[in-house]
Amino acid sequence: MNEFELIRTYFQRDPLDPSVILGNGDDAAVVSQHSDFETVLSVDSVIAGRHVPEMCPPDGFAARLLGRGLSDLAAMGAEPQYVLLSLTLPSLEPGWVDHFANRFHQLCVRFGVDLIGGDTTKGPLSAHITVIGRVPKGSAVTRSGLKAGDDLWLFGPDLGGARAYLDVLDGQESDHELWAERYWRPEPQLGAGVSLRGTASAMIDISDGLCQDLSHVLDQAVGSASVKLQSKFIPLCEDLVERFGQERAMEYALTGGDDYCLLASIPAGLKVPEGGRRIGMVVKGESERILLDGKPLPDSWQLGWDHGR
Amino acid sequence: MNEFELIRTYFQRDPLDPSVILGNGDDAAVVSQHSDFETVLSVDSVIAGRHVPEMCPPDGFAARLLGRGLSDLAAMGAEPQYVLLSLTLPSLEPGWVDHFANRFHQLCVRFGVDLIGGDTTKGPLSAHITVIGRVPKGSAVTRSGLKAGDDLWLFGPDLGGARAYLDVLDGQESDHELWAERYWRPEPQLGAGVSLRGTASAMIDISDGLCQDLSHVLDQAVGSASVKLQSKFIPLCEDLVERFGQERAMEYALTGGDDYCLLASIPAGLKVPEGGRRIGMVVKGESERILLDGKPLPDSWQLGWDHGR
Numbered sequence: 001m002n003e004f005e006l007i008r009t010y011f012q013r014d015p016l017d018p019s020v021i022l023g024n025g026d027d028a029a030v031v032s033q034h035s036d037f038e039t040v041l042s043v044d045s046v047i048a049g050r051h052v053p054e055m056c057p058p059d060g061f062a063a064r065l066l067g068r069g070l071s072d073l074a075a076m077g078a079e080p081q082y083v084l085l086s087l088t089l090p091s092l093e094p095g096w097v098d099h100f101a102n103r104f105h106q107l108c109v110r111f112g113v114d115l116i117g118g119d120t121t122k123g124p125l126s127a128h129i130t131v132i133g134r135v136p137k138g139s140a141v142t143r144s145g146l147k148a149g150d151d152l153w154l155f156g157p158d159l160g161g162a163r164a165y166l167d168v169l170d171g172q173e174s175d176h177e178l179w180a181e182r183y184w185r186p187e188p189q190l191g192a193g194v195s196l197r198g199t200a201s202a203m204i205d206i207s208d209g210l211c212q213d214l215s216h217v218l219d220q221a222v223g224s225a226s227v228k229l230q231s232k233f234i235p236l237c238e239d240l241v242e243r244f245g246q247e248r249a250m251e252y253a254l255t256g257g258d259d260y261c262l263l264a265s266i267p268a269g270l271k272v273p274e275g276g277r278r279i280g281m282v283v284k285g286e287s288e289r290i291l292l293d294g295k296p297l298p299d300s301w302q303l304g305w306d307h308g309r
Numbered sequence: 310m311n312e313f314e315l316i317r318t319y320f321q322r323d324p325l326d327p328s329v330i331l332g333n334g335d336d337a338a339v340v341s342q343h344s345d346f347e348t349v350l351s352v353d354s355v356i357a358g359r360h361v362p363e364m365c366p367p368d369g370f371a372a373r374l375l376g377r378g379l380s381d382l383a384a385m386g387a388e389p390q391y392v393l394l395s396l397t398l399p400s401l402e403p404g405w406v407d408h409f410a411n412r413f414h415q416l417c418v419r420f421g422v423d424l425i426g427g428d429t430t431k432g433p434l435s436a437h438i439t440v441i442g443r444v445p446k447g448s449a450v451t452r453s454g455l456k457a458g459d460d461l462w463l464f465g466p467d468l469g470g471a472r473a474y475l476d477v478l479d480g481q482e483s484d485h486e487l488w489a490e491r492y493w494r495p496e497p498q499l500g501a502g503v504s505l506r507g508t509a510s511a512m513i514d515i516s517d518g519l520c521q522d523l524s525h526v527l528d529q530a531v532g533s534a535s536v537k538l539q540s541k542f543i544p545l546c547e548d549l550v551e552r553f554g555q556e557r558a559m560e561y562a563l564t565g566g567d568d569y570c571l572l573a574s575i576p577a578g579l580k581v582p583e584g585g586r587r588i589g590m591v592v593k594g595e596s597e598r599i600l601l602d603g604k605p606l607p608d609s610w611q612l613g614w615d616h617g618r
Contacts, residue, residue, distance in 0.1 A: 119437070
């Protein structure tokens, strides 16, 4: 099977959305524009041996790829519309690709996106996904805008499960169904993202770890700002404390990557959309930017995931 | 230097175009929409050891990447506007990246595109570029529409030079300045692409080799169609015949990849934009789809580049 047959067989589907004027299969795709909206775009990668194990099951690869990409749109308050996929495969043998493509298309339908373009080539397993969505004009929620007086809210599942699953993959821990699910089936918080337009002063997805992503938001705060987190409000994934103890569970929750939650700052007193959990508050800048129960974060914590490591 | 410092240092520039509402540096970029236009999108990859040598000079890597991507927009008749870059690097050491980024930004300015998003990670050298442009509503030129009675036109430089340069890289041929330029500095035919809106019945870029890309256009022809090419009209790159003889020169020109020309079918009698060269005509379908001087293409020719090889 060559590249062109592979694309025709596995990746060409009729687009679901009428805004797709020309989908996969030409030099480029064509989609319509509407002046009431703005286009939101991002690209993300999943590299075998880095973001996922070297021998990666195709359905997990597909789910992590789409979850990771779409989470960026959720973090802007955007509705997803289209994806483009650049896929590098060690071989173009149908088996793995068949399973990958099936899962990928299933998830596209579920999230309401059309695969409108792509590229396939031979090489070490990796995939790069471009996600495209839209927001009503002027309503994208950015990382800039957090300020003293805001509360800090979390939207999405309990934290730390995906990080704990890395210990399972390393053979240090016995398997755990929920951690595996957090790792292999991340759920982009698209509904929450849309509901936070006009309410959140700033928003980010915490795929690189809560503290690291929070520090990006603090970099772009309005005026000087520090964040006070309260450990009793940090939602810990099932069995984290039991297996690792309170201290390490908290470290996993606050610094472990791959939690596809949204972190939003919301001015105190505003009505908060359903599903949010308040985990702290923003105060005027202090010497420490992030405090946990009034104390600096332990020096031993690596603040989050660095893709260059 | 970690991922975030690297992106800040090398890849964040202020956008040139006012349609960019939010550029690089948030979860996603935001650009405006205009209902008189349609958006054109494509993704392309350059993998070291496959599309370029394993040890690839950074400026050549940048030029091939952008050239390859933007050529897809040219082939739709689109004006380029934005790019997103997903870059995988063996190390995040500044040297190579510095040169790459400089060349990349230079070319972005030259082609009038803003880098609005990206992703950097560690791994075997590869880059995936998403290109985004626009066409006035309804004016994109697709691969479908070639029909008997059209002439076949080529826009861009003489053919076969980039293919010949592969023999230089292999050590089979002595170096050649023009071939090296064709290989390392492909020139997307953006002006020609725009000028062919409303004139070309079908268009494609011949990055995978003229005959292979022509066969994609024939797959989507209106009615049955064959193409008669005339070897005397095929523009051969400098010194091809001298070094390889007529037969092999023609093979390189018609099947070698990486010629970033546009191939357009235009109904006979229509005014053809400047710079076009007529290389053949479209007739009613015969048993052979592509004829060269009235004869089938030699069986020994591989029709073009297969990214899955």
